[in-house]
Amino acid sequence: MISSVALIHRHYYNAAPEQRPAWTTEIHNATHRRLADGRGVFSAGEKQPMVAKILLAQFGLSVVLAMLFWGFDGKIAGYSVFLGGLTCVIPNAFLAFRLAVPRGDPGAGALVQAAYIGELVKLALTVLMFSMVFTLVRPLAAGALFAGFIAAQLMTFSGFLMRDKQTEINKRDTHGD
Numbered sequence: 001m002i003s004s005v006a007l008i009h010r011h012y013y014n015a016a017p018e019q020r021p022a023w024t025t026e027i028h029n030a031t032h033r034r035l036a037d038g039r040g041v042f043s044a045g046e047k048q049p050m051v052a053k054i055l056l057a058q059f060g061l062s063v064v065l066a067m068l069f070w071g072f073d074g075k076i077a078g079y080s081v082f083l084g085g086l087t088c089v090i091p092n093a094f095l096a097f098r099l100a101v102p103r104g105d106p107g108a109g110a111l112v113q114a115a116y117i118g119e120l121v122k123l124a125l126t127v128l129m130f131s132m133v134f135t136l137v138r139p140l141a142a143g144a145l146f147a148g149f150i151a152a153q154l155m156t157f158s159g160f161l162m163r164d165k166q167t168e169i170n171k172r173d174t175h176g177d
Contacts, residue, residue, distance in 0.1 A: 051096045054159040058089045058152040065151055069144055080141040083133050084148025091125040092156075094118070 062085020070078025098118035099111070133145065 049100075050159055050162065051100070053162065054156060055089060055093050055096060057158060058085065058092065058155045061155050062086065062089065062148055062152050065148055069147075073141075073144070076139050077141045077144040080137075080144035081148035081151075083137065083140075084145040084150075085152040087126060087129040087133065087145075088149050088152035090129065091122040094125060095122040 062082055065085065066078045066082035069081045095118040098114055098121070104110075133140065134142075
């Protein structure tokens with residue numbers, strides 16, 4: 001078994017030796033604290049974690065695109081776009097759930113292992129869902145299917161933009177600008 005780097009206690013230089021170094025306590029960082037108290041990785045005090053917002057945005061975009069394609073190109077294109085969106089959202093939701101569930105080992109190594117396994121299963125789920133859609137759904141508009149998948153995947157980047165905007169707001173609030 002590979003030992004976790006996060007479980008190694010490091011003693012950093014301490015300018016005030018009479019005080020205990022900050023990083024030698026057992027619960028030494030925010031991720032470790034959230035995992036240890038059962039809150040998971042994605043709940044950093046937010047009412048609704050960013051991951052849940054992104055998943056909802058991906059699903060919402062899939063529904064809106066399905067309605068637009070249905071209206072402009074017919075029902076086959078409409079449900080094809082929706083199936084493409086679901087082919088993105090369901091594996092992403094699995095990965096988010098896999099990373100959010102608290103584990104017995106709260107170390108960074110366990111989190112990295114969960115991320116690797118979750119990403120592999122997400123990829124397998126995506127392949128499985130595409131295979132099922134192509135074999136079970138007739139008729140199917142392949143272009144619309146991939147358009148829905150790609151649009152839902154691109155919605156992930158909006159999460160980065162939301163996070164950057166939230167970071168700017170937090171900086172402004174803390175600095176009083």
